[in-house]
Amino acid sequence: MIEPRIPxxxxxxxxxxxxxxxxxxxxxxxxxxxxxxxxxxAPRTVFGIDIGCNLLAWDYYNLDTIQTHxxxxxxxxxxxxxxxxxxxxxxxxxxxxxxxIGLQSLLHTAHRDEAVTVIGVNxxxxxxxxxQSAPTTIYHEITDTTPGGEFTNKRPFLGPELVADVVEKGxxxxxxxxxxxxxxxxxxxxAIETQLAGHFALLEIVSHCPxxxxxxxxxxxxxxxxxxETYKLGVIxx
Amino acid sequence: xxxxxxxLLTGNEVILRAAIAAGADFFxxxxxxxxxxxxxxxxxxxxKDKKLEFIQMEDETASGMAVIGALLAxxxxxxTTAGIGHVLMQDPLSLAESLRLPFVMxxxxxxxxxxxxxxYSQQELTLARYGGNGEGLRIVYAPSNAxxxxxxxQKAFDTAWKYxxxxxxxxxxxxxxxxxxxxxxxxxxxxxxxPYFLNGQIKNMRNCYSIEEELAEHLNFLFREFAEASxxxxxxxxxxxxxxxxxxxxxxxxxxxxxxxxxxxRKQGLKVGLFRPITMRPFDSAAAIKAASKAKHILxxxxxxxxxxxxxxETLAGTSDAAFIRLYKPAEAITVEDIMEKxxxxxxx
Numbered sequence: 001m002i003e004p005r006i007p008x009x010x011x012x013x014x015x016x017x018x019x020x021x022x023x024x025x026x027x028x029x030x031x032x033x034x035x036x037x038x039x040x041x042a043p044r045t046v047f048g049i050d051i052g053c054n055l056l057a058w059d060y061y062n063l064d065t066i067q068t069h070x071x072x073x074x075x076x077x078x079x080x081x082x083x084x085x086x087x088x089x090x091x092x093x094x095x096x097x098x099x100x101i102g103l104q105s106l107l108h109t110a111h112r113d114e115a116v117t118v119i120g121v122n123x124x125x126x127x128x129x130x131x132q133s134a135p136t137t138i139y140h141e142i143t144d145t146t147p148g149g150e151f152t153n154k155r156p157f158l159g160p161e162l163v164a165d166v167v168e169k170g171x172x173x174x175x176x177x178x179x180x181x182x183x184x185x186x187x188x189x190x191a192i193e194t195q196l197a198g199h200f201a202l203l204e205i206v207s208h209c210p211x212x213x214x215x216x217x218x219x220x221x222x223x224x225x226x227x228x229e230t231y232k233l234g235v236i237x238x
Numbered sequence: 239x240x241x242x243x244x245x246l247l248t249g250n251e252v253i254l255r256a257a258i259a260a261g262a263d264f265f266x267x268x269x270x271x272x273x274x275x276x277x278x279x280x281x282x283x284x285x286k287d288k289k290l291e292f293i294q295m296e297d298e299t300a301s302g303m304a305v306i307g308a309l310l311a312x313x314x315x316x317x318t319t320a321g322i323g324h325v326l327m328q329d330p331l332s333l334a335e336s337l338r339l340p341f342v343m344x345x346x347x348x349x350x351x352x353x354x355x356x357x358y359s360q361q362e363l364t365l366a367r368y369g370g371n372g373e374g375l376r377i378v379y380a381p382s383n384a385x386x387x388x389x390x391x392q393k394a395f396d397t398a399w400k401y402x403x404x405x406x407x408x409x410x411x412x413x414x415x416x417x418x419x420x421x422x423x424x425x426x427x428x429x430x431x432x433p434y435f436l437n438g439q440i441k442n443m444r445n446c447y448s449i450e451e452e453l454a455e456h457l458n459f460l461f462r463e464f465a466e467a468s469x470x471x472x473x474x475x476x477x478x479x480x481x482x483x484x485x486x487x488x489x490x491x492x493x494x495x496x497x498x499x500x501x502x503x504r505k506q507g508l509k510v511g512l513f514r515p516i517t518m519r520p521f522d523s524a525a526a527i528k529a530a531s532k533a534k535h536i537l538x539x540x541x542x543x544x545x546x547x548x549x550x551x552e553t554l555a556g557t558s559d560a561a562f563i564r565l566y567k568p569a570e571a572i573t574v575e576d577i578m579e580k581x582x583x584x585x586x587x
Contacts, residue, residue: 051353069322069352071297101297103269129269132278133294145269145281145294 005210009035009042011062016057022220024178024207025053028121029060029183032090035188038065041088048077049098050093050102052128055120058094071102072107077116087197088117095122099135099159106163106209110200113168117195118202119188120159122175122208124227135159137228143212157229160204164237170199173237177206180233206231244417244419249409251421253344253495254283256391257316261428262342262572264291264315266304271350271356272411273318273346284298297537297545298323302330302341310443311388312433315343322527324362324369331404332370336445338429338460340398344391347410349569357411357429359569360490360541363534366408368520376404377517384418392426408518412491412571416491422524434498468520478504479529482511484581485560487526487550488539489515496539499577510581523553530558535584538573539565581586 006012010033019025019165024189036042047063049055068076077089098106098120125143128134132145135157140149164173172194176184176237187203193200206227210220247255253276257265265280277294284292289314299316308315317555319327324345347362349355370375377397381387389533391407398405434441449455477497479485488496493514504509513529515522530536536558538547543566551562565572565580 055353067353096269103296126269129271129274130278132269132274135296144274144278145292147282147285150285151281151292151294 001126006030006149007037009033009036009061009063011059013180014137016058019053020211022208022210022217023053024205024209025057027178027181028119028184028205028207029057030171031185032119032188033061035140035185035192036061039192041192044086045090046077046080046084048073048080048089048091050097052093052094052097052126054092054094055128061080063086071097071100071105073097074102074105074116074118076112078109081114081116088192089142090192091116091118093118093120094127095120095124095128095134095136095159099157105168106159106202110163110171111166111201113171113200114196115195116200119191119193120202120204121207122159122204122231123207123228125209125212127209127212131209136231138227158231160202160236163202167237168201169175170194170197171237172199172235174205174235175206175231175233177228178208179206179221183233190238204231206233239301243421245422247384247421247422248275248417249384250279250412250415251525252263252384252388252422253318253391253407254279255422256388257395257423259281259396259425260314260392260439262314262316262395263289264305264308264313265317266295266301266308266315266571267317267319268291268295268297268298268301268323270320270323271347272414273320273344278476298326299329302327302343303333305341305532306334306337306339309341310434311436312431314399314431316344318344318346320346321348321356321362321517322353322497323364327384328365328369332372332377333445333520334404335370335372335375337443338402340380340402342394342398342405342407344407344409346414347408353540355569357415358571359410360492361545361569362408363518363542363545366406368400371505372521373457373461375464376406376519377401378406379501380408380490380493380516380518381413382490382497382514382519384416384420386411386516387413388420388422389424396426396429397471399431401463401471403464403467404436408467408490416482469518472520472522473516474522474525475516476511476525476529477512477514479511479513480532481509483509484535484537484585485511485530485533486537486539486544486577486581487514488512489518489546492539492541495574496577497579499574503578508581519547521553526550526553527557530554530560533558533560535563536560537565537580537584539580541567541570541572543568550554
C-alpha cells in the first residue's frame with residue numbers, strides 16, 4: 001500500500017481534517033508544509049492565522065502557531081517579526097480578513113515593507129459563517145447576502161494589485177490558484193524567500209469552497225478557473 | 239374557537255420580524271456567528287423591498303458608523319453583532335451615546351474572551367452596560383425567551399426613538415438559533431423617524447470638548463435625562479418572592495430556566511422565588527431590594543463568573559443579610575435541573 005506523502009512539519013495528530021470535503025485549505029496547507037520542509041525553516045517559523053476557515057489550522061503544523069482576531073494576523077506577525085528578526089513569520093487569512101476588516105493593516109504592513117509573508121485565500125465568500133459576500137465576490141455572484149446576485153459590485157476587489165501600489169522595491173506580490181499546485185508551490189517559496197531577503201510578500205490563492213458554492217467536484221474546479229479570469233494569476237510585483 | 243397565531247421561528251427570524259414591525263428600514267452589518275442570519279435575512283428582505291436599505295460593511299466599526307450616518311439622515315437604522323464584534327461596536331456606540339442617537343443593536347452573546355465559542359454565554363453584560371469610554375448612557379434589554387425577544391426588540395426601537403439613547407437587546411446564541419412557536423402578530427405604534435440633518439436648520443454636532451467644565455455640563459445634562467427616562471424604562475419581574483426564603487437572581491436565558499425551576503420547587507413546597515431584571519441598564523434596584531427583603535439566601539445563577547453577581551451585591555449592599563450563593567458557569571448553559579439541585583443543596587444544609 002502506498003502511503004500519502006505528508007510533509008514532516010504537518011502535525012499527525014491533526015487528523016481527521018477539520019475542513020469540509022473538497023475544501024482548498026487542505027491543498028494549500030499541505031503544499032505550504034512541503035515548502036517549509038524543503039526550505040528547512042521549520043525551527044524558526046511562526047505561523048499566524050486569522051478568523052474564518054483558516055482558524056481551523058491552529059494545530060495543523062508542528063510550528064508555534066498563533067490564532068488571532070479577524071483581520072489582525074498581519075499586525076500580530078509583524079510585532080513578532082520585529083521582536084525576533086531571525087524568525088520566519090507566515091500569516092494565513094481569508095479574503096474578508098485581509099481585504100475587508102484587515103485592509104488597513106495589510107496596506108500599512110506592505111507600505112512599511114515589513115519582512116513577513118502573508119498568504120491570502122480568495123474563495124469569493126465568507127465561508128466560515130455560511131457563505132456571505134466578501135470584497136472578492138464577483139458581479140452578480142449569488143451568496144447568502146447577495147440573493148439573486150443583488151448588492152454585488154461591478155468591479156472586483158483586486159487586493160494584491162492594490163497592495164502592489166504601495167510596496168517598496170524588493171517586495172513580492174502574486175496570485176496563484178489551487179487548480180495549479182506546482183505554480184502555487186513555486187510562488188509560496190518565492191514569497192518566503194522575499195521575507196528572508198528582508199521584504200514584504202503577499203501571495204493570494206484563489207481557492208475552492210464547494211460547501212458554500214454548492215458545487216460538485218467538476219463545477220468546483222470550473223468556478224475556481226472562472227474566478228481566475230477576474231483574479232489574474234501570476235506575479236504582480238517583484 | 240381561538241386561533242393560534244404562533245409561527246415556528248428561530249430567534250434571529252423573530253428579531254427580523256420585530257424590527258420590520260417597528261419600522262426599521264436600514265441595516266448595516268458584518269457577518270458573525272450567532273447573528274449572521276439576521277444580516278442575510280435582512281439582505282433577502284431588502285432584495286425584494288426597495289424601501290429597505292442594506293449594506294454589508296467591511297467590519298463592525300464601519301457598520302455602526304453607517305448606522306449613525308443613516309440615523310442622522312432620518313432612517314430607522316439598526317445593526318446586530320456578537321462577541322468580539324460587540325467589542326468593535328463599542329466605538330460607534332460611544333459616539334451614539336455622546337450625540338444621543340437612537341442606535342439600536344441586537345447582540346447574540348457568545349463565549350469569550352477572544353473568539354471563544356460561537357453560541358452562548360452571559361459574559362457581555364458589562365460590555366453592553368458600560369463598554370464605552372464613558373458612563374454607560376445606554377439602555378440594555380434582556381429577553382429570556384422567544385416571545386420576549388419579539389416584544390423587547392419592538393420596544394427597543396420605541397425606547398430608542400422616544401428617549402434618544404442607544405438601546406441594546408442583549409440576547410445569546412441559544413435565543414438566536416432556537417426554533418420556537420411564537421406569536422409575531424402583535425405590534426405597537428411606531429414613532430416616525432425624523433432626520434437630524436436636511437431639515438433646513440444647520441446642526442453642528444460635536445463630540446469633542448475643550449475644557450473640563452464644558453464636558454461636565456454636557457454629562458450632567460445627559461445624566462438628568464437618563465435618570466428621568468430610566469423611571470419609565472426600567473423593567474423587572476419578581477416571581478413568588480413575597481414569602482420566599484431563597485430568591486434566585488437570574489437574567490436572560492438563565493432567567494427563563496430559573497422561572498421554570500422556581501415553579502417546580504414551589505410544587506415541592508419550598509419557599510423559593512425569582513428576581514429577574516428585564517432591563518439590565520437601567521437596573522430595577524428598588525424591585526430587587528424588595529424581592530430580597532425577606533430572603534435568608536440569595537442565589538445568583540449566571541453563565542459568567544460574576545458580571546451579574548457584582549450588580550446584585552452592589553444593589554443589595556446594606557439592605558440584606560442573606561447568604562450570597564453563586565451558581566456561576568462561565569460560558570456554559572445553566573439548566574432548570576442545575577438550579578433545582580443548587581437550591582435543594584442550600585435549603586437542606
